């Protein structure tokens with residue numbers, strides 16, 4: 001396994017609680033839109049076994065042509081040891097990345113694409129939207145729906161409806177409005193539905209989509225192939 005040590009080159013305050021850590025891109029490090037990585041703090045591999053407390057899965061919120069690896073995360077006042085250490089890091093400090101892969105690259109199958117996310121889950125979709133803006137081939141329309149109870153919505157200059165680009169974006173601040181809207185979107189029986197959020201959020205979205213007649217193969221999750229059936233073979237009462 002290759003471990004890439006790299007440096008923080010910029011810290012962006014996206015909202016009062018959300019920061020993006022921009023990392024230098026090691027020479028042979030590359031990724032696809034929708035990728036996630038293992039993001040580790042100094043000392044994670046100092047002992048005999050890796051210290052899991054110093055490692056988190058994180059999506060990469062940038063595209064390779066932005067020339068920095070973006071890691072976007074929420075750090076609340078009450079937070080884990082991992083986030084507390086991260087909060088204290090500065091430009092020039094080192095972090096490590098390893099095992100990077102994308103389970104949710106953009107599907108170009110002449111369909112509408114729906115991006116459903118909660119909170120900072122929107123970070124996973126930022127590169128998908130940028131990739132679509134760069135090349136819209138074989139995608140009819142893209143729509144993003146994000147629920148964030150903090151109301152401090154993320155990446156609002158990118159996630160802004162643009163009729164000329166066949167892109168629409170919606171933010172809501174509560175789950176009731178969110179699921180009403182998911183039901184509306186699911187009237188498109190032929191779309192591709194990407195979902196990013198906690199496992200509980202995934203399960204609830206899948207339930208709503210399946211009840212509306214959306215098939216498992218139309219639903220994309222940031223999960224390894226082996227764990228997909230745990231989510232997508234859930235029984236639903238249609």
Ligand SMILES: Cc1cc2nc3c(=O)[nH]c(=O)nc-3n(C[C@H](O)[C@H](O)[C@H](O)COP(=O)(O)OP(=O)(O)OC[C@H]3O[C@@H](n4cnc5c(N)ncnc54)[C@H](O)[C@@H]3O)c2cc1C
Pocket residue numbers: 036056057058059060071072073074075076078079080081082083120123124222
């Ligand atoms: C494929 C994949 C991609 C992911 N991508 C991202 C990503 O891009 N960005 C991202 O942020 N996360 C991402 N995650 C989730 C990430 O790995 C972490 O699980 C998540 O950020 C929570 O981090 P944490 O465990 O350090 O907890 P925290 O974020 O610190 O805490 C989680 C919750 O517990 C509360 N809490 C924690 N510790 C305490 C305490 N001591 N006292 C009181 N309350 C406490 C916090 O207030 C918070 O509400 C991804 C996960 C996967 C599987």
